Amino acid sequence: MDPTNEEKLLLTQITELAERSLHEQQPLWTDFLDPSQLEQVKAVLAWNNGVRFRVFGGYSKAERQRLVVYPDYYIAEAIEPALGYLQIVSNSPEELTHRDFLGSILALGLKREKIGDLLVTGSVCQVILVPELVPFILSHLERVGNSRVKTAEIEPEQLNLPDIREKEIRTTVASLRLDALAALGFGESRTKMAREIRAERLKVNWKPVKNPDQLVSPGDVISMRGRGRVVFREQTGTSKKGRLGVVLVRQL
Secondary structure (H helix, E strand, O other): OOOOHHHHHHHHHHHHHHHHHHHHOOOEEEEEEOHHHHHHHHHHHOOOOOEEEEEEOOOOOOOOEEEEEEEOOOOHHHOOOOOEEEEEEEOOOOOOOHHHHHHHHHOOOOOHHHEEEEEEEOOEEEEEEOHHHHHHHHHHOOEEOOEEEEEEEOOHHHOOOOOOOEEEEEEEEOOOEHHHHHHHHHOOOHHHHHHHHHOOOEEEOOEEOOOOOOEOOOOOEEEEOOOEEEEEEEEEEEOOOOOEEEEEEEEO
8 A cells, every 4th residue: 555645744754854863963853653653654764774763652551652763873771751741630520531631732722743642530631742832731721621620740650550560569678768668669689779769760759869778658659760660558567687567569
């Protein structure tokens, strides 16, 4: 089947993006692409020498994702996902749908390709989008349908992800230090986890931390970029040797 005009335009734009990335020697981003578009784009980039690519959608099962093209000598780990995150809360007595929220967002004059997945749970909608639109929507989105809404920027770790898998970990620790619990929760050595914390790659309750010896409490959420989150569910007591019993829940 011959490609449509829209498909030809997309593939031309991707080729030009790859050429620009090489010329400017920096990563360049597409807008959000659907799964079909992503497959076409990946096929084209496979033939472009000198560039590589990665995709980011905000979570592992995201349907709509942005693709970043970068020179093959560029350090991939240095690329931060160019994504923004919003939460919209409605006071509607009736349950709103994905269509309701998306329609109200697009009614502000925005293009669909600037918006990624919408995660709707009851009266709450979490939106993944290009980061430059976050301030605009915060200022202009006041209603969804006939209901008033409140909008707020959130962290990616606060997303209410569908079909989250959980792994419960019951163990003991010498203390409730962050590096100790994070190491157990994410399955890493304590030494490596301390390095990750000092590099500010972890957050506790959505706030960056950098002290490995920070104490955590039951109910705290430890998140790590690209690795999900660990909930310190409860402390179960003290053993005869003075070790503290803990229950952690790893959310994947």
